Amino acid sequence: MNEHPLPTLHACAITFLGGGAMASALIHGLTRAGVAPDRLCAADPSESQRRQLTERYAIRVSASNIEAVQGADVVVVAVKPGVVATVLDEISPALKPGALILSIAAGITLATLAARLPGGQPLVRVMPNTPALVGAGISAILPSPTTPPGQRLLARQIMEAVGLVEGIDQEALMDGVTALSGSGPAYVYLIAEALSDGGVASGLPRALADRLAIRTLLGAAKLLEETGLHPGVLKNQVTSPGGTTIAGLEALEKGGVRAAMMAAVQAACHRSRELGAPKKS
Numbered sequence: 378m379n380e381h382p383l384p385t386l387h388a389c390a391i392t393f394l395g396g397g398a399m400a401s402a403l404i405h406g407l408t409r410a411g412v413a414p415d416r417l418c419a420a421d422p423s424e425s426q427r428r429q430l431t432e433r434y435a436i437r438v439s440a441s442n443i444e445a446v447q448g449a450d451v452v453v454v455a456v457k458p459g460v461v462a463t464v465l466d467e468i469s470p471a472l473k474p475g476a477l478i479l480s481i482a483a484g485i486t487l488a489t490l491a492a493r494l495p496g497g498q499p500l501v502r503v504m505p506n507t508p509a510l511v512g513a514g515i516s517a518i519l520p521s522p523t524t525p526p527g528q529r530l531l532a533r534q535i536m537e538a539v540g541l542v543e544g545i546d547q548e549a550l551m552d553g554v555t556a557l558s559g560s561g562p563a564y565v566y567l568i569a570e571a572l573s574d575g576g577v578a579s580g581l582p583r584a585l586a587d588r589l590a591i592r593t594l595l596g597a598a599k600l601l602e603e604t605g606l607h608p609g610v611l612k613n614q615v616t617s618p619g620g621t622t623i624a625g626l627e628a629l630e631k632g633g634v635r636a637a638m639m640a641a642v643q644a645a646c647h648r649s650r651e652l653g654a655p656k657k658s
Contacts, residue, residue, distance in 0.1 A: 420445035502521075
């Protein structure tokens with residue numbers, strides 16, 4: 378397939394199929410990055426969701442997937458995995474030739490996507506995460522073998538507007554990415570809530586405990602990133618013999634926190650594989 382000329386990121390017409398949390402995060406990130414709202418469109422069956430997107434971002438919205446994709450340079454598939462096939466079947470005849478299909482649907486493989494699209498349609502699979510809402514996301518990106526360089530670059534630019542991008546070259550890795558960074562923010566929120574609850578149980582006012590928990594997680598992550606040190610090294614630096622930290626770590630080990638976190642990622646990975654498995658007739 379010959380590569381079609383592409384406009385730059387800021388001149389692209391980008392349509393989102395689905396207007397949920399992840400689509401909203403990407404729309405927010407793109408507008409923060411300077412993409413004009415009139416270049417963005419979202420299709421969603423929910424009137425309240427469409428109204429919210431319009432009020433919040435001043436983008437064009439539609440109840441019709443077919444109407445929304447007409448003329449789009451990029452179509453972001455942001456619907457639930459279970460309805461991807463139906464949505465792609467619906468929009469395929471209306472797609473602009475050479476339009477990039479960028480799928481963020483968890484577990485749905487490139488082969489499954491390609492089977493529902495015109496032959497040679499540029500296709501990139503991405504797994505982002507919700508910190509994209511504040512420009513702090515991280516996304517894994519995997520183009521199909523037939524996707525031309527221009528569309529690959531455009532997909533990367535879209536995702537870089539909302540955070541860091543990691544390229545991968547093996548689709549088998551995508552389930553692990555989904556389980557770790559895609560689902561990972563929920564694990565962190567659970568930890569933040571538990572830290573705050575522990576502070577309240579120790580006598581701290583709730584508002585103070587919340588602030589301490591948030592800044593502790595934020596600061597610890599920043600220290601990990603900026604020093605490049607192994608987490609175990611940084612853990613040891615704050616753990617004095619016979620002190621408070623080792624007492625807390627001992628309680629965590631007794632509670633199986635390390636094993637539970639590992640099991641959570643593995644369970645999410647398994648579920649991602651289930652979502653992408655062919656349905657039995």
